[in-house]
Amino acid sequence: MNRSLWKFLTSLRVTIVLLGLAIVLVFIGTVAQADEGLYQVQNRYFRHWIVIGTTLWGYKMPWFVWPGGYSIGVGLVVNLLAAHIKRFHWSMSKLGIQLTHVGIIILLVGQLATDMLQVESHMTFNEGETDNYIERARYHELAFTTDLDKDQQQVVAVPEPLLKQGETINNSKLPFTVKLQTYGGNGDVVSIAKTMDAGNKLTAALGTLEAEFSSADQLVPQAQRVAETPGRAEIWRDALRGVGETDVEDIVAAAKRVAADPAKEGKLRADLKQRFRAGMLMRFSNMSDDKDPQMASGMRLAAERVSAGQPVTEASLPPASTEGAGAHMTLRPLPEVKDMDTRSFPYAVLDIQAGGKSLGTWLVSEALREQPIKVGDKTVYVSLRGERHYLPYSIKLLHATHKVYAGSDIPKDFRSRILISNPTTKENRETEISMNDPLRYGGLAFYQYQMTKDELDRSPGQSVLQVVHNPSWLAPYIGCIVVAAGMLWQFLHHLVGFITKRRTARTA
Incomplete structure (x- = not known):
């Protein structure tokens, strides 16, 4: 060299x-x-x-x-x-230094291997359910599933990188051809009926607001109602200050003074309407309801359209597809999310063609369940889902334990009692996975996921396992042991040499 x-x-x-x-x-x-x-x-x-x-x-x-x-x-x-x-010079006096260097190299190489090779997935199931696959939340696939019998399915999966707008998918196992009419990285699939319902409620609420402040005579009665709704008091005080009122502690008295001043009352009414309208639209826009997510999505879309001055009518909400669930849904494209707490929901509109003609279009999204497509006497179920990896064994959730510390939402003990059934090894055994005691099986590590209070309230009998495939998981342990051995050897070697010299000096 x-x-x-x-x-x-x-x-x-x-x-x-x-x-x-x-x-x-x-x-x-x-x-x-x-x-x-x-x-x-x-x-x-x-x-x-x-x-x-x-x-x-x-x-x-x-x-x-x-x-x-x-x-x-x-x-x-x-x-x-x-x-x-x-x-490098081989000697007992430098063995500790050599071992320390080797240990550091193992740590660095192990970390690089972990970053490049580690794959994180998850397994979600309810008590009594059995699964034989794991899913990657941030990676998706377009899946076509056909039931062969009560125990077997045929799956044709197209990975996300191949899903591009305008692409055509042909597979000998499918009785049709698929053309990707539309594909997006993130979108909200919204019920047309729920959006119209939300739009009607929002329009009615805004109409009532307009009537409440339609004339100067309405100012004082509305100010008197503030006592019934304390949350409106600060909005009133800010608006009163905006028209030059300094003493706003007594809102009714301040409203009476402004109502008697034609130069101020019109400005106050306009300001109050604008403030209450903005607050109402914000509440609709930030609506989150786990019990009825479609209604929450409809309220957000209705608020977005009303804010932009657009109508919320059936004609203004085109269905995303002609067949399946999309025929009753409209699509709201969104920018892809980049933070760890939320994730994108990709979507696609598929044009299904067979016998030289189109059978219609289907909307697929992770927010929708799988949908049937019938061609002749064959039914194929289509879905856009998390990327799945099938296991040569199955896991059944027998019991999920969720405990938190009294008076708080802090997790105390989350554990899952599972049954592993492996036909290859004829293994059929129960075991338990807890927060600090993962299961290592078949080259995978299964960790108990700490569910939030909202997740527990939604699915009390559900458990989520984080599944990690990491071929280099032993590297950090080996590297630390080697570094510790090298440091210990170096310390003991010098200590023994020091003690030997002192004894020799005393003897002399």
Whole structure:
């Protein structure tokens, strides 16, 4: 090897530069989370070879180029390994240092392998249910399922990267051809009927608001009603201050003064209508109802259209498809989410063709259940779902235990009693998975997911397991043991040498 290259690879300056690059990368990645989201930053900055473009404090910097986490990590491993080879001299006195270096290399290589090879999935089931697959929440697939018999299904799955608008899907196992008419990364599938219902309620509420402040005579009676609805008091006080009133503690008295002043009363009524209208639209826009999510989505869409001055009528809400659930749904495209707490719901409109003609269009989304498509005497169920990986065994949830500390929502003990049935090994045994006691089976690690109070209220008998496939899961343990052994050896070697010298000096 060229001497100058070898000198460069073993240089301590290279180590310092790489550490400096890592510090800058961590800083930029931390700041960028505010604009790009944690999940996006992890993939683009730390699980990538090079970073091209960034957004800091709201400013886009497309010209920014920086080595990614993989590049810096590999550079540190190569530098440390080369320096270790160059300076390696076998002796008992330096064995501890050598072991420490080897342990650090194992830790770095293990972390790189974990980032590149680890796959996280989940398994969700209710008590009494049996599943033989795991799903990846942030990856999706278009699935066509056909029942072969009561125990077997035929599945044709198209991974998300192949789902592109205008693409045609042909498969010999399907009795039809699929053309992707529309595909989007995130969208809200909304019931047309629920949206119209929400629109009627919102329009009626806004009409009542308009009538409440239609004339100066209405000001004082409305001010008197504030005592019945304390939440409106601050809105009134802010509006009164806006027209020049300084003493707004007694809202009724202030309203009487303004009502007697023609120059102020019109401005106050307009301001109050605008404030209450904005608050009403905001409540509709932020509506979240787990008991009736379709109604909540309809209220959000109705508020969005009313705010934009658009009608909420059947004619203004075109159905997303001609067949299936989409015939009663409208589609509301949304920007893809980037944070860890929420996720995108991709959607697609499929044009199903057989015998040289179109059978109609179907809307598929993770928010919808699988839908039947009948061609002749064959029925195929279509769905857009989380990417599934089937297991050679099945797991049945026997019992789910959810406990929290008294008087709080803090998890105390979440555990799942499961039954593993493996026809290959003829294994049929029960075991338990808890928060601090995962199950390792078949190359996978099953961890108990800590469900929130809302999740528990919605599904009291449900359990969610986080499933991790990590071929390098032992690397951190081995690396730490080797580093600890090296440090212990180095300490004991010097300690024994020190004690031996002292004894020799005393003897002399």
